[in-house]
Amino acid sequence: MRKKLAKILYKMKDVTQLLNMTVYTVRHYTDSGLVPNVKRDENGNRLFDETALNWLKAAQFLRGCGLSVAEVHHYFTLCQRGPATIQERAAIIQAAQAATTRRLAALQQQVAVLDDRAQHYQAIIAGTTQDDSNPEDWDPRKLC
Structure with a gap:
């Protein structure tokens, strides 16, 4: 039987340093729906797991390629819909x-x-x- 590892949760400060993003950008991306299922602590602060970091990295990359936030959101929505898209x-x-x-x-x-x-x-x-x-x-x- 495999032991389930505890998920590491990162705070905003950790995410901004890991991804070289501003707090404003991370908030904007999460508020725009680019990161599905953002977790929050008891004080309402955002918490990010590895999956959330992947969504943020992908958003950062696609924005760097010239896609607008709306285009990235549309692309991510399609990703979540699966193979049919x-x-x-x-x-x-x-x-x-x-x-x-x-x-x-x-x-x-x-x-x-x-x-x-x-x-x-x-x-x-x-x-x-x-x-x-x-x-x-x-x-x-x-x-x-």
């Missing part, structure tokens, strides 16, 4: 993947422009080119 959940993840890929391409373009600007500054500092580093002198074709 797999197609819709897959579509949400694929849309987030496409949006993230577009943001990545934009960031790569920004890095390329910054690399160019940094090299240009080095040439100015070395005295091999004139100082045309103010934005009014930038070539707008290089910023796109």
